Amino acid sequence: MINIEHVSMRFNLGIEKEFSIKQAFVNFLSPKERKKRKKKEEFWALKDVSFNVEKGEVVGLIGSNGAGKSTLLKVVSGVMKPTKGKVTVKGVISPMIELGAGFDGNLTARENIFLNGAILGYSKKFLTEKFDDIVEFSELKDFLDVPVKNFSSGMVAKLAFSIATIVNPEILIVDEILAVGDIKFQEKSKKKMMELIKGGTTVLYVSHSLDSIRDLCTKVVWLDHGEIVEMGKTNKICDDYYKEQLS
Amino acid sequence: MIVKGIYNNFKRYWFLMTQLISRDFKVKYKRSVLGVVWSLLYPILMMTVMAIVFSQMFKFKVEGINYLVYLMTGIIMFNYFSEASHAAMTSVVENFLLINKVYIPKYIFPIAKCMFVGINFLLTLIPWLGVVALSHVGLGEYVCHFNWYYLLLPYVFFCFFLFTVGVGLFLSCVSVFLRDVFYIYGIILTMWNYLTPVFYSIEILPEKLQFLMQFNPLFQFLNTTRLIVVYEQAPSLVTLGILGAIGVVTLLFGAFIFRKNQDKFIYYV
Numbered sequence: 001m002i003n004i005e006h007v008s009m010r011f012n013l014g015i016e017k018e019f020s021i022k023q024a025f026v027n028f029l030s031p032k033e034r035k036k037r038k039k040k041e042e043f044w045a046l047k048d049v050s051f052n053v054e055k056g057e058v059v060g061l062i063g064s065n066g067a068g069k070s071t072l073l074k075v076v077s078g079v080m081k082p083t084k085g086k087v088t089v090k091g092v093i094s095p096m097i098e099l100g101a102g103f104d105g106n107l108t109a110r111e112n113i114f115l116n117g118a119i120l121g122y123s124k125k126f127l128t129e130k131f132d133d134i135v136e137f138s139e140l141k142d143f144l145d146v147p148v149k150n151f152s153s154g155m156v157a158k159l160a161f162s163i164a165t166i167v168n169p170e171i172l173i174v175d176e177i178l179a180v181g182d183i184k185f186q187e188k189s190k191k192k193m194m195e196l197i198k199g200g201t202t203v204l205y206v207s208h209s210l211d212s213i214r215d216l217c218t219k220v221v222w223l224d225h226g227e228i229v230e231m232g233k234t235n236k237i238c239d240d241y242y243k244e245q246l247s
Numbered sequence: 248m249i250v251k252g253i254y255n256n257f258k259r260y261w262f263l264m265t266q267l268i269s270r271d272f273k274v275k276y277k278r279s280v281l282g283v284v285w286s287l288l289y290p291i292l293m294m295t296v297m298a299i300v301f302s303q304m305f306k307f308k309v310e311g312i313n314y315l316v317y318l319m320t321g322i323i324m325f326n327y328f329s330e331a332s333h334a335a336m337t338s339v340v341e342n343f344l345l346i347n348k349v350y351i352p353k354y355i356f357p358i359a360k361c362m363f364v365g366i367n368f369l370l371t372l373i374p375w376l377g378v379v380a381l382s383h384v385g386l387g388e389y390v391c392h393f394n395w396y397y398l399l400l401p402y403v404f405f406c407f408f409l410f411t412v413g414v415g416l417f418l419s420c421v422s423v424f425l426r427d428v429f430y431i432y433g434i435i436l437t438m439w440n441y442l443t444p445v446f447y448s449i450e451i452l453p454e455k456l457q458f459l460m461q462f463n464p465l466f467q468f469l470n471t472t473r474l475i476v477v478y479e480q481a482p483s484l485v486t487l488g489i490l491g492a493i494g495v496v497t498l499l500f501g502a503f504i505f506r507k508n509q510d511k512f513i514y515y516v
Contacts, residue, residue, distance in 0.1 A: 033315035078350035081510045106274045118263040
């Protein structure tokens with residue numbers, strides 16, 4: 001379902017400086033220096049990453065902070081185009097990378113459900129049908145007509161989670177969002193996630209919790225500094241990763 | 248093939264487009280008592296002020312025609328262009344947070360802004376037609392008769408919309424890479440306002456400038472609308488063709504630049 005072929009992703013760390021007058025002046029005086037600096041400011045977040053995800057597989061991505069996990073998710077979900085290589089995806093993706101990214105604080109919860117739903121690619125018909133389910137799951141029935149800017153961060157997270165998980169997507173991309181809201185809601189949301197993941201969808205799952213990875217994934221990819229260190233059977237990779245982290 | 252692809256894409260994201268537009272409306276009139284009535288009231292009040300300033304204080308006049316209608320046509324059309332293109336310009340940068348998180352076709356933001364301001368523009372046509380109607384009972388010195396050429400107005404406005412979208416796409420793309428454009432364009436708009444016969448007549452200009460004015464696309468749109476409404480004449484087929492060409496070419500140009508650069512936006516967040 002997901003084909004990742006030799007994907008590399010380059011960022012330019014000096015992009016903020018590039019456009020000032022001062023910099024333009026320096027560049028003008030010494031073009032050679034500019035080339036050198038550009039090379040130095042290059043940062044490869046992903047280097048030649050290739051793997052396949054078959055239908056129904058739950059693939060976990062592990063690695064330390066800055067290993068390129070989130071960048072990889074963004075490339076797969078289409079937010080970023082890879083600098084080199086190719087990503088082919090068959091099926092509709094539901095990205096749960098960041099919850100509530102499309103909320104407008106001035107609008108009420110009711111209005112935001114539709115706006116955020118539209119951003120996630122749901123149709124009007126689907127949203128009208130599922131509206132009550134979303135409201136019920138979020139436990140925010142009494143606050144439907146309150147502007148979201150007056151919500152606590154927990155309430156915002158609850159609402160966002162409820163909207164994002166209402167679909168039965170073909171491909172689910174999850175970046176550690178399980179723990180939102182109070183304890184009761186955390187349990188509920190965990191259960192919901194499990195349901196989604198175990199419901200036969202194809203999943204790309206990023207987490208730092210090895211327990212949940214062992215629990216859910218059929219395959220694990222270990223990334224470090226943008227490169228694949230190892231991939232394969234869940235338990236083996238998790239053991240290796242754990243050992244390496246502690247040593 | 249390409250047309251079908253564009254159509255499908257549009258259909259798929261149409262719901263999002265309507266949501267973005269209705270968001271803008273809700274936010275714009277939140278907490279205001281009169282709400283959407285302001286869309287009608289604002290141009291009337293604006294026009295009254297301008298009319299008093301230009302026709303009473305500066306004694307502006309265009310011989311043989313209703314200056315009030317002349318002025319108001321210029322104001323509402325120029326305002327549409329300046330508001331829509333400015334809002335479109337900032338729309339991509341404003342929505343960076345979203346673009347960085349979820350995949351959405353980015354062209355949707357400038358187009359949604361042009362449509363939002365466009366709906367407002369259509370609302371201002373109501374008081375505008377009101378002023379035209381009132382000319383029959385003596386508002387302004389001359390009467391502006393309603394005529395069959397009015398049926399051409401939707402075409403003129405549609406070309407005007409395409410032109411605005413083209414400019415908006417271009418500006419929103421450039422401003423991602425160069426935020427200075429925000430300030431530069433503000434100045435350009437002010438200049439453009441005075442270089443377009445919004446409140447004066449082209450006839451007061453020296454002949455050379457009159458010729459150059461033909462190359463000002465805003466003048467072409469304003470002039471054609473006034474020809475129909477104020478002068479009660481039919482625009483020539485050539486004129487209508489020129490308007491269509493301005494609209495389509497500008498749109499294609501803006502879309503081309505936008506499309507070519509949109510994958511790079513993400514690095515300039």
